[in-house]
Amino acid sequence: MVQIGSEKNGVxxxxxxxxxxxxxxxxxxxxxVVVIAGGSGAIGSHCAAALSKMGARVxxxxxxxVRVKECVQSVSYGGEVxxxxxxxxxxxxxxxxxxxxxxxxxRIDALVNLAAIGDSGRHLEExxxxxxxxxxxxxxxxxxxxxxxxxxxxxxxxxGSIVNVSSIGGHRVTPHRITYGPAKAALEHLSRQLSVxxxxxxxxxxxxxxxxxxxxxxxFNESPGLPPITSDPEGNPTPTRRIPLSRRGKxxxxxxxILFLLSDLASYVTGVNIWVDGGASVVR
Ligand SMILES: NC(=O)c1ccc[n+]([C@@H]2O[C@H](COP(=O)([O-])OP(=O)(O)OC[C@H]3O[C@@H](n4cnc5c(N)ncnc54)[C@H](OP(=O)(O)O)[C@@H]3O)[C@@H](O)[C@H]2O)c1
Numbered sequence: 001m002v003q004i005g006s007e008k009n010g011v012x013x014x015x016x017x018x019x020x021x022x023x024x025x026x027x028x029x030x031x032x033v034v035v036i037a038g039g040s041g042a043i044g045s046h047c048a049a050a051l052s053k054m055g056a057r058v059x060x061x062x063x064x065x066v067r068v069k070e071c072v073q074s075v076s077y078g079g080e081v082x083x084x085x086x087x088x089x090x091x092x093x094x095x096x097x098x099x100x101x102x103x104x105x106x107r108i109d110a111l112v113n114l115a116a117i118g119d120s121g122r123h124l125e126e127x128x129x130x131x132x133x134x135x136x137x138x139x140x141x142x143x144x145x146x147x148x149x150x151x152x153x154x155x156x157x158x159x160g161s162i163v164n165v166s167s168i169g170g171h172r173v174t175p176h177r178i179t180y181g182p183a184k185a186a187l188e189h190l191s192r193q194l195s196v197x198x199x200x201x202x203x204x205x206x207x208x209x210x211x212x213x214x215x216x217x218x219x220f221n222e223s224p225g226l227p228p229i230t231s232d233p234e235g236n237p238t239p240t241r242r243i244p245l246s247r248r249g250k251x252x253x254x255x256x257x258i259l260f261l262l263s264d265l266a267s268y269v270t271g272v273n274i275w276v277d278g279g280a281s282v283v284r
Contacts, residue, residue, distance in 0.1 A: 001096045002065055004072050004083030014074050016252035018050030018259070027264030030055035030079060033105045034262065035098065037061050037088055037146050038114030040071040042215035043165065046251040047112060047258050053077040059101045061086045061115070064225035088115040088142030089134070098149035108153040110262045113143050114165045118219040119179040127178050131220045135179035140186050147194055151203055160203040163261045164191045165254075168211050168277050179220075184209075188273050195271030204270035206261045211277030213249045244279030253278075 034051050038044045039060025048058045052075055059082045060075070062068045072083040082104065086097040102108055116139045120131055143164055154160030169177060170184030187207065194205040216226040240246055257274045260266055275281045 001093070001100060002068075002085040003100060004065075004069050004085075005080075014045045014049040014071075016046050016049065016250075016255065018046075018252060018255055019053045019077060022050065022053040023259065025054070025259060025263035025265060027109075027267070028054050028056055028259065028262060030057075032056040032109045033059070033101065033107050034110040034112065035059045035061070035101055035108055035146075035150060036112045036114065037142070038116065038165075039075075039112070040064065040067045040083070041114055041217070042213075042251050043210070043254045044112070044114045045071045045075050047114075047255050048081060049075040049077060050252075050255050050259060051262075052079040052081050055079045057105050058082070059084060059097075059104075061088070061097055062224065063087050067225050088113075088146060089137035091145045094142070094145040095149050098146070098153065102153045107157060108150050109157075109159070110161045110163070111146055111150040112163045112165070112258055112262070113146050115139075115142055115146075116165070116180075116184075116217065117222075118217050119177055120220050121176050122178070123176055124178055132179055134220050136183050139180065139183035140190065143187055143190055147190075147198075147205070151194075151198055151201070154203050155201045158202040160198075160201070161262045161266070162191070162194065162198075162203065162205040163258050164188070164205070164207045165258075166191075166207045166209045166273065168209055168275075168281055170209060171281060191273070192271045199270060204261075204266065206266070206270060207273040208254065208257045208261070209273055209275050209277065209281070210254050211243065211249050211275075211280045213251060213253075215251070242280060242283050243277070244283065247278065249276065249278060
């Protein structure tokens with residue numbers, strides 16, 4: 001298990017409105033410990049930067065050591081940031097990573113799960129067993145491993161918040177996305193299932209479903225490691241006419257809903273999905 005600590009603050013900074021003007025939210029402060037699986041990615045790094053600026057201690061994970069290291073350095077704004085190289089499709093690696101966070105900081109208050117890969121977009125008859133296994137094991141089974149490992153620690157304090165990041169692709173069908181969309185749909189149902197099973201321990205489980213913002217989401221068989229796109233994607237030529245807010249989301253647009261669900265403002269919110277898509281999901 002490779003562990004990476006913050007060596008310097010604010011290099012190649014991931015900046016967003018939450019870093020410029022960090023909100024004060026009940027339940028998120030310097031005592032908080034947040035695990036962000038896929039925290040080295042585009043949305044995850046924006047979330048990590050905001051939480052660090054709010055003083056929370058943040059553990060980010062990903063498969064690429066280079067990418068985790070770069071992100072640890074770029075999202076450290078005060079609250080300590082700790083990097084862990086781990087593949088969520090391995091229960092051994094997930095257990096080791098989560099236990100190392102609990103050993104280091106003595107608690108885990110929240111889990112944000114963004115770890116995911118895309119599918120190849122091949123037609124059904126061409127999809128190989130290895131692709132089905134890889135996408136489901138990363139996007140769905142990994143969420144089970146992460147929740148299981150974190151819930152053990154959260155139960156000790158009878159409090160916790162888990163946010164799984166699904167997708168508009170879990171609700172709306174894009175042709176030939178055989179595994180990505182179904183895995184995301186199942187992820188949302190997993191959140192509902194866990195909200196029932198973990199509620200008695202004070203652990204809330206919710207989902208957000210982002211719209212589409214171009215990032216470096218890796219596809220099946222692509223190697224990990226590309227740095228996340230952190231710039232404003234306003235210039236993207238993809239049409240936005242079907243988005244009521246008339247623009248694609250920025251990565252920081254997804255952070256607010258996550259922070260709300262992590263905070264005590266959402267202390268009676270569990271088992272829900274929040275669309276963060278500029279209204280795209282309601283358009284016929
Ligand atoms: N961007 C969008 O438009 C959009 C829309 C809807 C939903 N989403 C969802 O939002 C989440 C974040 O997406 P993003 O756009 O920020 O993509 P991203 O930049 O590629 O982030 C994905 C993260 O997951 C990690 N990851 C991938 N496979 C992993 C594995 N097996 N084990 C551990 N970590 C793994 C990646 O690091 P490594 O590659 O180094 O492992 C990276 O940190 C994903 O769940 C995605 O499905 C995104």
